Amino acid sequence: MLSLVLMVVTSLFFMGIVIRTKSITSGRKGPGIFQPMKDVIRLWKKGAVFSRTTSFIFQIAPSIYFASIIMAILVIPFGQYKGIVSFDGDFVFFAYVLALGKFFSIIGALDTGSSFEGMGASREALYSMLAEPAFFILMGSFALYTGHTSFYEIFTSLHFGSYISYALGILATFVLIMIAMIENSRMPVDDPKTHLELTMVHEVMILDNSGFDLGLILFGTNLKFAMYGALIANFFTGSFSILISILIFLVVQILFAIMVGILESFSARFRMGNNAQFIFTLTSFSILIFFGVLLIMGKFV
Amino acid sequence: MKAIAIKNNQPIPFDTIPTLEYSQFLEFNTSLLQDENHHCVNYYGIAIQDKVKLICCIANDKDALFHVSSSLVPRQTPIESFTQHHLAFEKFEREIYENFGVPIRNHPWLKPVRFAFNQTNKNNTIANYPFFNIESEELHQVGVGPIHAGIIEPGHFRFICNGEQILHLEIQLGYQHRGIETLFLQKKKLIERHTLAENISGDSVVGHTTTFANLWEVLCNVKTDVESHFARTLALELERIAIHTGDLSGMCTDVGYQLGSAVYGRLRTPIINFFQQWCGNRMAKSLIRAGFSNFPITEELGEKLKKVLDAFEPDFDEICKETFSAPTVLGRFEKTGIVTNAVGKSIGLVGMAARMTNINRDIRTSHPYNLYPNLSHQPILKHHGDAYSRARIKYREVKQSIAYIKTLLNAIPAENTNKIVLPKPTPNTFVLSMVEGWRGEICHCAITDAQGELVHYKIKDPSFHNWLAMALAVRNNEISDFPISNKSFNLSYAGHDL
Numbered sequence: 001m002l003s004l005v006l007m008v009v010t011s012l013f014f015m016g017i018v019i020r021t022k023s024i025t026s027g028r029k030g031p032g033i034f035q036p037m038k039d040v041i042r043l044w045k046k047g048a049v050f051s052r053t054t055s056f057i058f059q060i061a062p063s064i065y066f067a068s069i070i071m072a073i074l075v076i077p078f079g080q081y082k083g084i085v086s087f088d089g090d091f092v093f094f095a096y097v098l099a100l101g102k103f104f105s106i107i108g109a110l111d112t113g114s115s116f117e118g119m120g121a122s123r124e125a126l127y128s129m130l131a132e133p134a135f136f137i138l139m140g141s142f143a144l145y146t147g148h149t150s151f152y153e154i155f156t157s158l159h160f161g162s163y164i165s166y167a168l169g170i171l172a173t174f175v176l177i178m179i180a181m182i183e184n185s186r187m188p189v190d191d192p193k194t195h196l197e198l199t200m201v202h203e204v205m206i207l208d209n210s211g212f213d214l215g216l217i218l219f220g221t222n223l224k225f226a227m228y229g230a231l232i233a234n235f236f237t238g239s240f241s242i243l244i245s246i247l248i249f250l251v252v253q254i255l256f257a258i259m260v261g262i263l264e265s266f267s268a269r270f271r272m273g274n275n276a277q278f279i280f281t282l283t284s285f286s287i288l289i290f291f292g293v294l295l296i297m298g299k300f301v
Numbered sequence: 302m303k304a305i306a307i308k309n310n311q312p313i314p315f316d317t318i319p320t321l322e323y324s325q326f327l328e329f330n331t332s333l334l335q336d337e338n339h340h341c342v343n344y345y346g347i348a349i350q351d352k353v354k355l356i357c358c359i360a361n362d363k364d365a366l367f368h369v370s371s372s373l374v375p376r377q378t379p380i381e382s383f384t385q386h387h388l389a390f391e392k393f394e395r396e397i398y399e400n401f402g403v404p405i406r407n408h409p410w411l412k413p414v415r416f417a418f419n420q421t422n423k424n425n426t427i428a429n430y431p432f433f434n435i436e437s438e439e440l441h442q443v444g445v446g447p448i449h450a451g452i453i454e455p456g457h458f459r460f461i462c463n464g465e466q467i468l469h470l471e472i473q474l475g476y477q478h479r480g481i482e483t484l485f486l487q488k489k490k491l492i493e494r495h496t497l498a499e500n501i502s503g504d505s506v507v508g509h510t511t512t513f514a515n516l517w518e519v520l521c522n523v524k525t526d527v528e529s530h531f532a533r534t535l536a537l538e539l540e541r542i543a544i545h546t547g548d549l550s551g552m553c554t555d556v557g558y559q560l561g562s563a564v565y566g567r568l569r570t571p572i573i574n575f576f577q578q579w580c581g582n583r584m585a586k587s588l589i590r591a592g593f594s595n596f597p598i599t600e601e602l603g604e605k606l607k608k609v610l611d612a613f614e615p616d617f618d619e620i621c622k623e624t625f626s627a628p629t630v631l632g633r634f635e636k637t638g639i640v641t642n643a644v645g646k647s648i649g650l651v652g653m654a655a656r657m658t659n660i661n662r663d664i665r666t667s668h669p670y671n672l673y674p675n676l677s678h679q680p681i682l683k684h685h686g687d688a689y690s691r692a693r694i695k696y697r698e699v700k701q702s703i704a705y706i707k708t709l710l711n712a713i714p715a716e717n718t719n720k721i722v723l724p725k726p727t728p729n730t731f732v733l734s735m736v737e738g739w740r741g742e743i744c745h746c747a748i749t750d751a752q753g754e755l756v757h758y759k760i761k762d763p764s765f766h767n768w769l770a771m772a773l774a775v776r777n778n779e780i781s782d783f784p785i786s787n788k789s790f791n792l793s794y795a796g797h798d799l
Binding site: 020022025026027028115116118119187188191193194196197198199257264265266267268269270271273274 | 442443520
């Protein structure tokens with residue numbers, strides 16, 4: 001329960017910090033950190049407009065997408081506290097319930113019949129597909145290391161002893177940050193600020209969504225960021241008391257948001273063709289973690 | 302004699318332009334283009350009773366001359382195309398076909414250009430434009446526009462793609478129907494004509510107005526005073542700085558490089574704000590007038606401009622250093638939207654787009670006007686023809702323009718208090734006036750009748766030549782790199798549609 005509350009609280013200001021960081025680095029003042037959330041609330045008060053070429057799939061897709069994120073969040077623990085749902089192999093559930101949401105957002109985009117949205121959908125599907133092995137090798141390695149297969153048990157029994165395990169923690173943080181950037185369609189894979197349909201990935205898929213549905217999708221992105229931030233924070237909060245854990249959690253989230261902002265301020269988006277290659281390198285990072293685990297466990301001859 | 306050779310802004314009696322048989326006309330002009338020093342600056346038709354007089358102006362960039370020749374053809378008889386010999390005539394012949402219905406044989410791409418109100422075949426509309434089509438199941442088409450995703454102008458782009466890769470792009474413009482050339486004849490007051498010239502293309506106000514003012518003064522047989530020459534040259538270079546800087550900002554935005562986007566955007570502002578201080582308009586509207594100058598550059602304004610540039614230059618250098626050393630930016634700019642030198646020559650590129658592919662074509666050097674003879678301008682050339690070359694040219698040209706302005710400001714001419722009233726234009730005269738705007742060569746041609754009234758006014762914006770280059774540049778590129786190619790050319794829709 002605590003993890004859910006903390007993640008929802010974080011999601012209220014996460015994007016605000018990202019936008020504020022980007023504003024400051026470009027010499028602007030920028031909006032307040034709750035502005036993105038206010039925009040979402042404004043959208044929630046509106047009705048939605050549906051194109052006549054779309055079917056019911058387009059109408060249910062945003063809700064399923066949002067629901068999938070909520071379900072994924074439920075399995076994430078917080079320090080010593082279990083998530084609302086916790087069972088063996090829940091990280092597989094986590095990955096595939098998110099994939100289900102993505103699947104619906106993709107067919108929802110295809111449902112509009114627009115040539116842009118089809119392109120965006122195909123790009124997003126490709127990038128998610130390439131990011132998947134990285135996530136599973138990462139989580140699989142930790143499952144092997146700890147001997148458990150649920151998020152809660154992995155994180156509670158994970159403690160850093162040797163230098164190699166610190167290196168593993170840093171690598172895992174990097175991989176998770178990059179997966180979060182890819183899954184949320186941020187730089188350097190996608191440019192969320194662009195107004196050009198031809199260069200968009202995620203943005204173009206939601207061009208036809210409006211009002212309440214758009215609000216759900218935008219808030220979903222905020223939640224997803226908070227969710228990945230929570231996963232990262234879990235690497236560090238394992239054995240501390242609750243107050244310190246909450247503090248670490250918030251610090252990690254804020255640092256994560258600032259990092260996203262800085263990453264987006266000083267680099268350009270990659271060329272679309274290089275994205276696939278870039279995402280695939282994440283898998284090799286995960287394999288490094290895997291070898292590190294084998295090394296620690298003395299499985300190497 | 303097959304053609305009359307004239308200089309930039311040199312009035313000649315209209316009937317001294319030799320009229321050739323069409324076959325001779327075709328042979329003469331296409332053979333001129335075999336020489337690399339020649340390029341086509343204008344080719345258009347004028348209705349004379351039931352016939353069409355075709356006028357072709359070919360520039361000789363080495364000798365600072367224009368070869369003007371003409372031919373009188375009937376409307377119905379088919380004529381052989383120039384385009385089959387040289388692609389540079391492609392758009393011009395389409396325009397002649399559209400406006401006068403002259404059938405042109407062996408033209409590879411005889412489609413409507415801009416759907417003018419007075420086109421011959423009134424059934425031609427954008428709705429039935431014959432787009433290049435595909436039958437394939439594997440390929441897909443993407444149509445962009447005519448409503449632009451940003452806030453610029455209307456134009457339709459149709460891509461044929463193989464997945465993410467562009468195989469073919471067809472650009473169809475002609476959504477704006479202002480009829481500027483016709484308005485030039487209908488509006489008799491000089492102030493109205495100035496306003497029209499200012500609005501041909503909103504980002505080349507100085508370029509087009511200077512062309513018009515230079516042309517009008519020679520047409521009225523008035524010697525341009527030193528102060529006007531000074532103000533026009535200064536304004537042209539300032540406009541170049543402002544638009545190039547804005548373009549660099551746009552290119553950074555299109556690759557998602559926020560730092561460049563923000564800083565170049567900020568740098569552009571003080572430059573256009575100087576126009577505001579100078580003439581009361583940030584786009585330099587109302588600044589340039591034929592015959593006199595309403596807004597003299599005083600010593601005080603000169604000092605202000607020096608200060609603006611002194612503040613601009615170090616920041617500009619710094620951000621360019623950042624931009625051109627950021628690997629992610631270079632990864633997007635390099636090898637994107639390549640136009641090779643051979644392609645550039647064959648389609649007759651002009652201006653910045655020509656220079657990025659190592660074609661030495663710059664009216665400031667080859668046909669100097671205003672104060673450019675004193676500046677002895679050396680064009681900046683690049684070799685690769687990609688978006689990176691275009692960005693670098695913008696950077697180097699801004700630096701060059703700053704140096705020119707600093708030189709110019711060392712000798713500000715005294716205000717000319719002797720305001721003259723322009724006499725009526727010389728009757729039966731033909732004038733061709735060219736200016737190198739920031740985008741490329743701007744060409745205006747005027748013809749007067751026996752009473753000294755305008756009977757024909759022809760405007761050519763550099764975009765008219767260069768749109769084709771953009772369509773060719775994006776072939777085999779990723780479709781997501783199209784916006785960056787588009788922005789790096791930054792062609793005018795309004796200048797094309799007129």
